[in-house]
Amino acid sequence: MDWAILLEKAILILAVVTVSLVIAMYATWAERKVAAVIQDRRGPNRAGPFGLLQPVADGLKLFMKEEIIPNSSSKFLFIAGPALAMITALMTSAVIPWGPAVNLFGRDINLQIADINIGMLYVFGVVSLGVYGIMIGGWASNNKFSLLAAIRGASQMISYELAMGLCLIAVLMLTGSLRLSVIVGEQIGGLWNVVYQPLGFMIFFVCALAECNRTPFDLPEAENELNFGYHQEYSSMKLGFYLFAEYINMFISGVVMSTLYFGGYDIPFVNEAQWGNAWWVGLVGFGVLMAKALFFVFVFMWIRWTIPRFRYDQLMNLGWKGLIPLALLNMVATAVVILLLNK
Amino acid sequence: MQTLTNRAKLVDRKPMTAMEKIYLWNILKGMIITFKHIFKKKATIQYPEQKRSFSSVFRGLQILNRDEEGRERCTACGLCAVACPAEAITMEGAERLPGEEHLYREEKYAARYEINMLRCIFCGLCEEACPKDAIYLSQTFAPANYSREGFIYKKEDLLIPHPKENPEAYRKALGERKAKNN
DSSP: OOHHHHHHHHHHHHHHHHHHHHHHHHHHHHHHHHHHHHTTOOOOOSSSGGGTTHHHHHHHHHHHSOOOOOTTSOHHHHHHHHHHHHHHHHHGGGGOOOSOOEEETTEEEOSSSOOOTTHHHHHHHHHHHHHHHHHHHHHHTTOHHHHHHHHHHHHHHHHHHHHHHHHHHHHHHHHSOOOHHHHHHHHHHSOOHHHHOHHHHHHHHHHHHHHTTOTTSOTTTOHHHHTTGGGTTOOHHHHHHHHHHHHHHHHHHHHHHHHHHSOTTOOTTOOGGGGTTOHHHHHHHHHHHHHHHHHHHHHHHHHHTTSOOOOHHHHHIIIIIIIHHHHHHHHHHHHHHHHHHTO | OOOSSTTOOOOOOOOOOHHHHTOHHHHHHHHHHHHHHHTSOOOOOOTTTSOOOOOTTOOOSEEEOBOTTSOBOOOOOOHHHHHOTTOOEEEEEEEOOTTOTTTBSSSEEEEEEEEETTTOOOOOHHHHHOSSSOEEEOSOOOOOOSSSGGGEEOHHHHBOOOTTTSHHHHHHHHHHHHHHHO
16 A cells, blocks of 8 residues: 555645635635626625635634524434535545646656546536535425425536536547546647537536526525525525535536636646646646636626526526537537548 | 607517527626626725715704803703704703803703703704704714613713813814804
């Protein structure tokens, strides 16, 4: 047994989870800031410089709040719901290549927790597990509004996962591998996937919005129709976990999108391979991936404060009649082109 | 159809075209609009640091006035309490003793003077009723408080700072309107 590799992976896992949590924390701050500047307001600016301590204060507040578990709820599942949402949100990050391999202390370290050969499938599996957090939470609350919202959320996720998967098949045909490091490697060598798959990326992006329950697809939460939807009965940090999981999901889907379509940690028009594998190259790669992912997070927020929510039938229409046929078309077109070019 | 104004717009009820059904173009237009708003001037006023100035006729918290030598003007005649439509003012008079001439302007003064700010409607009738120019409404408002008792303002809360001992605070408390009239 190589203890060094265990240590290396443990440190990597700790770092990735910490980074995800901190980014999710500051995403709540960024969301409020973005909302404010779009609406000609200032946003939080009292706690610390630029209101940067606001997430800390919010977190503290959530911990201090009374923990309410409804009498009629199923206690075990009621607690399992938010825990599951959080765990599945964090699990996706395991297969993401966070940067190029670096040489540290005489060891080649891969900045990826697990380079498994079914990386993309794993991402999909975990993302679809995320719906259990919502379903279990909504059902265990024993409240009809929560249940309604949870069912809505489940059907929404299933519908949009289909189109998302069809887009991924096109990417898979381009690269010929489900391994995320290979997908990134191919893009570093050639052009980014978004050049070959603009339509696929658009569909993927829309589906990612739906998967994260973000506006215009935030029907499971639907503040004004369903009284906050599936987390209506939740209070204290259990509610915080649900909200937090949403932001982690947002960040992770930004990372997945940059990995699949925007070259991961690749810097455009720069040949980083000639820089060797010193520690700072890994850091630069990581920074570039972060910048891309955070840009997507910003776009998510920007969309949220621009457009209203879809009606439920519109949501289903768009998913089944709009996106799935388009994704199928994209898949077939990609297949035909690849066949003709004999790539 | 004849429209009432030239601003009327006919509602377009044509079914959406394929381009519109994808929503993308219209969403992009909306996003450009929201992006422009990021750089617009903010409407917010940073409250404790910046304050919106009140109108010169704003009627705020009452102040019990002093004369130029710092003697209380109030003689506890009770006209303000009678004029008060909300019955917010309570007072108790007392006779000025020898040696207190530097404290009170006339022979009678208010030993106790209370205004219940929860009852007060800030109509300014007390100011109009006062023959001695002893009470007037300033341009500040009653701050929040934790208890109802805190809203019953005693004489020491209402009295203006001494013009000789603390001229700066006196001028500040006097306010724009009163300073102009004097």
